[in-house]
Amino acid sequence: MKAIYQNNFDRFAELFExxxxxxxxxxxxxxxxxxxxxxxxxxxxxxxxxxxxxxxYKVEDLKALTKMPFLLVRDGLSLLANFFYRFxxxxxxxxxxxxxxxxxxxxxxxxxxQVVFYDFLYDESFFEHKTFNDxxxxxxxxxxxxxxxESLKKLHLKLRKEKDIKKIIFTMEQKENHLTNPRxxxxxxxxxxxxxxxxxxxxxxxxxxxxxxxxxxxFFSMQDLHRYRFVDLSEKEHLYIDDHTDFFLFKKGxxxxxxxxxxxxxxxxxIPLTMSHGIRIIQKETFEKCETWKxxxxxxxxxxxxxxxxxxxxxxxxLQRWRFSFL
Amino acid sequence: xxxAFIYSFEQSAWKSCQTITQNLINTYRLIYPEKSLLHFDxxxxxxxxxxLELAQKLVESAPDKLVIVDHKxxxxxxxxxxxxxxxxxxxxxxxxxxxxxxxLYGNQWLKLEPxxxxxxxxxxxxxxxQQRLVEKFLSRKETSKLPFPVDEKSxxxxxxIRRKKRIELGLKDEIxxxxxxxxxxxxxxxxxxxxxxxxIKESPHNCVLYLAGEFxxxxxxxxxxxxxxxxxxxxxxxxxxxVPEKLRERVRLLGHQDQAQLLELxxxxxxxxxxxxxxxxxYGMSPAEALCTGLPAILSDWAGYSSFKLKxxxxxxxxxxxxxxxxxxxxxxxxEFFSCLEKNIQQLAEHRSARKEYAKVYANEFSIRGNSSxxxxxxxxxxxxxxxxxxxxxxxxxxxKEAGPPFIVTKTKTVTKLDLTQTNITMTTTKKTxxxxxxLKIYESYLSK
Numbered sequence: 083m084k085a086i087y088q089n090n091f092d093r094f095a096e097l098f099e100x101x102x103x104x105x106x107x108x109x110x111x112x113x114x115x116x117x118x119x120x121x122x123x124x125x126x127x128x129x130x131x132x133x134x135x136x137x138x139y140k141v142e143d144l145k146a147l148t149k150m151p152f153l154l155v156r157d158g159l160s161l162l163a164n165f166f167y168r169f170x171x172x173x174x175x176x177x178x179x180x181x182x183x184x185x186x187x188x189x190x191x192x193x194x195x196q197v198v199f200y201d202f203l204y205d206e207s208f209f210e211h212k213t214f215n216d217x218x219x220x221x222x223x224x225x226x227x228x229x230x231x232e233s234l235k236k237l238h239l240k241l242r243k244e245k246d247i248k249k250i251i252f253t254m255e256q257k258e259n260h261l262t263n264p265r266x267x268x269x270x271x272x273x274x275x276x277x278x279x280x281x282x283x284x285x286x287x288x289x290x291x292x293x294x295x296x297x298x299x300x301f302f303s304m305q306d307l308h309r310y311r312f313v314d315l316s317e318k319e320h321l322y323i324d325d326h327t328d329f330f331l332f333k334k335g336x337x338x339x340x341x342x343x344x345x346x347x348x349x350x351x352x353i354p355l356t357m358s359h360g361i362r363i364i365q366k367e368t369f370e371k372c373e374t375w376k377x378x379x380x381x382x383x384x385x386x387x388x389x390x391x392x393x394x395x396x397x398x399x400x401l402q403r404w405r406f407s408f409l
Numbered sequence: 410x411x412x413a414f415i416y417s418f419e420q421s422a423w424k425s426c427q428t429i430t431q432n433l434i435n436t437y438r439l440i441y442p443e444k445s446l447l448h449f450d451x452x453x454x455x456x457x458x459x460x461l462e463l464a465q466k467l468v469e470s471a472p473d474k475l476v477i478v479d480h481k482x483x484x485x486x487x488x489x490x491x492x493x494x495x496x497x498x499x500x501x502x503x504x505x506x507x508x509x510x511x512x513l514y515g516n517q518w519l520k521l522e523p524x525x526x527x528x529x530x531x532x533x534x535x536x537x538x539q540q541r542l543v544e545k546f547l548s549r550k551e552t553s554k555l556p557f558p559v560d561e562k563s564x565x566x567x568x569x570i571r572r573k574k575r576i577e578l579g580l581k582d583e584i585x586x587x588x589x590x591x592x593x594x595x596x597x598x599x600x601x602x603x604x605x606x607x608x609i610k611e612s613p614h615n616c617v618l619y620l621a622g623e624f625x626x627x628x629x630x631x632x633x634x635x636x637x638x639x640x641x642x643x644x645x646x647x648x649x650x651x652v653p654e655k656l657r658e659r660v661r662l663l664g665h666q667d668q669a670q671l672l673e674l675x676x677x678x679x680x681x682x683x684x685x686x687x688x689x690x691x692y693g694m695s696p697a698e699a700l701c702t703g704l705p706a707i708l709s710d711w712a713g714y715s716s717f718k719l720k721x722x723x724x725x726x727x728x729x730x731x732x733x734x735x736x737x738x739x740x741x742x743x744x745e746f747f748s749c750l751e752k753n754i755q756q757l758a759e760h761r762s763a764r765k766e767y768a769k770v771y772a773n774e775f776s777i778r779g780n781s782s783x784x785x786x787x788x789x790x791x792x793x794x795x796x797x798x799x800x801x802x803x804x805x806x807x808x809x810k811e812a813g814p815p816f817i818v819t820k821t822k823t824v825t826k827l828d829l830t831q832t833n834i835t836m837t838t839t840k841k842t843x844x845x846x847x848x849l850k851i852y853e854s855y856l857s858k
Contacts, residue, residue, distance in 0.1 A: 128637070128638065129637070129638040129639045130626075130636075130637040130638055130639040130640035130643055131639070132643050208664060211577065211670075212664075305420060306420075306665070308664065308665040308667075309667075329638075329639065333623070333624070333639065333642075334623070335623065335664055335665045354642075354646060355639065356624075356639070356642065357624070357642070357662050357664050358664070
């Protein structure tokens with residue numbers, strides 16, 4: 083099936099693969115990769131990138147990367163840390179890794195010669211003369227173990243200042259976080275998590291905005307997104323960097339509400355992904371003597387993990403707490 | 410007279426279909442009083458029970474005509490339930506407004522056939538060639554032609570809008586060519602861009618080409634060409650990036666434009682171009698709307714586009730198209746395109762002074778108001794019971810049942826070579842796809858004779 087997909091770009095084969103993935107995802111809790119994908123979906127869903135983007139959490143053997151002269155890393159902090167912990171040195175491969183600049187201090191010394199940085203930019207000029215409606219798309223995950231209620235409160239305060247936003251469409255799913263939880267913990271956790279979230283939305287957000295909740299299926303079937311603006315509910319870089327939902331929104335003409343990474347009119351080196359956004363390759367900056375990686379290594383050692391082995395759920399949980407000081 | 414419109418209240422993913430459904434309903438509004446027009450939501454997400462409920466409501470409302478003004482879902486599942494619920498022998502007439510995806514529903518049409526024979530049916534096609542194509546699938550000629558109407562209140566000529574938009578776009582004396590619609594493989598936007606650049610490289614004219622619309626990755630799945638999410642845009646960029654930057658800048662991507670923006674763009678432009686060879690180009694809302702603003706158009710002589718050339722009007726030129734069987738491609742004639750573009754540029758002054766007149770002619774032919782009397786005549790014609798589909802429908806349905814794309818066949822050729830220097834025998838196998846005879850049988854209707 084994979085061969086057919088690769089040779090023919092067969093979207094039906096791709097869909098079939100996804101379906102198979104969905105099935106095994108629910109029946110085989112042992113497969114770490116599938117559980118991670120379950121946690122991250124649809125952020126890590128596939129799209130076409132000219133920069134060989136890959137999910138490093140799916141790489142089981144470094145040799146698999148030898149044929150790629152360069153690749154763009156989609157993983158966020160936790161998963162990249164896991165990768166470097168599993169592969170402390172780039173043994174036997176010359177592949178150049180494009181890593182998001184937010185994660186630059188995570189790169190171990192042994193890998194530094196093979197790393198270049200990137201970030202995402204969007205082209206403000208593309209949105210000139212376009213008018214937007216008063217509805218904001220807020221996307222995110224209700225992940226068990228994440229403090230999304232706090233994020234929601236912060237977002238609410240910030241949005242009160244946006245006078246032209248009247249309605250919010252929340253698109254999110256409740257999910258188990260398989261990075262930090264080794265076993266399924268039952269539905270009651272979800273309902274507890276969701277209860278707090280929904281209660282806040284109905285009691286507080288409703289005072290300032292009308293709102294609606296939609297699932298991902300409805301989100302991806304939305305047309306005419308060129309009049310919408312969007313934000314992420316909470317920062318996601320600890321889990322994911324190259325986000326398929328961002329790609330989808332930019333492709334459909336939506337615009338981020340808060341403009342952090344604008345492309346200037348002068349021609350930056352930008353590799354377009356859609357008509358309105360792309361990737362900027364950044365000249366290599368100096369590393370901070372790998373202090374961060376050393377600190378992290380120390381943390382893992384204290385937890386009893388050996389380099390070369392995948393991180394445990396405890397380590398991921400530690401990482402997620404530690405991320406606030408890093409990101 | 411009670412008319413029940415069947416359509417999805419959820420907007421179609423196809424932007425042109427959103428407009429078509431609304432404009433068709435508005436055309437009926439000019440003929441019948443509002444109280445006699447009933448609206449029924451029929452969509453893909455409905456459960457069997459919801460369909461049953463819908464059928465019951467339909468029966469209770471006792472319409473004289475069921476009018477299908479949407480391209481999906483197919484009527485098949487609703488009509489089955491409708492038959493179960495309906496108790497009287499007096500069945501309503503069924504009027505299908507046929508869309509470009511008619512040939513993609515062979516199996517559904519066949520399943521519907523026995524039921525449909527109990528009804529009096531009319532198929533209304535949007536263009537001459539679509540009518541020709543649909544008639545191939547019917548045992549008896551039961552079709553009429555009615556163009557999908559353009560809202561004349563949204564698309565008209567205005568010198569004032571032209572001046573304003575040209576200033577907004579920073580245009581001085583540039584000749585503005587414009588394409589609007591989906592930026593898609595079968596719409597031939599890559600070839601159009603490249604051919605445009607080739608043209609301006611060798612010509613003294615100061616032209617720019619605006620492309621308005623979103624890129625899609627539809628490819629051509631029925632002839633075995635698939636793209637991954639976001640792939641077509643990258644392919645387009647790769648092709649364009651081979652051209653020097655200074656030249657490349659003459660192609661400008663605008664992204665999605667809403668109706669008000671399209672009106673401005675058409676008015677600001679000098680020539681509309683679309684060289685689409687899409688398999689479901691039964692009509693072409695974009696050219697129709699552009700022509701109603703008096704904008705001259707250069708169009709591929711393919712499918713519904715051919716109907717835009719009106720006798721006695723110089724504002725639409727057609728570029729010949731051929732089906733290249735062995736290459737699995739439908740191609741427009743490039744030499745003809747270059748000479749036609751040159752000719753249109755030479756006639757620009759003439760075109761500009763005649764735009765108001767052009768707009769009037771096209772509005773008369775394609776607008777909601779212009780079509781209402783035509784529709785009234787069609788609806789007043791007495792109908793006969795449906796006579797059934799031709800053998801071609803069965804062939805089509807079978808092609809869709811087979812594994813793989815329905816319209817192509819893959820041929821493998823093995824060549825054996827003897828290398829005398831090393832006494833090696835090598836065998837190379839090449840795979841080539843070409844159109845099935847079925848494709849030609851159906852889509853030759855879209856060619857001009």
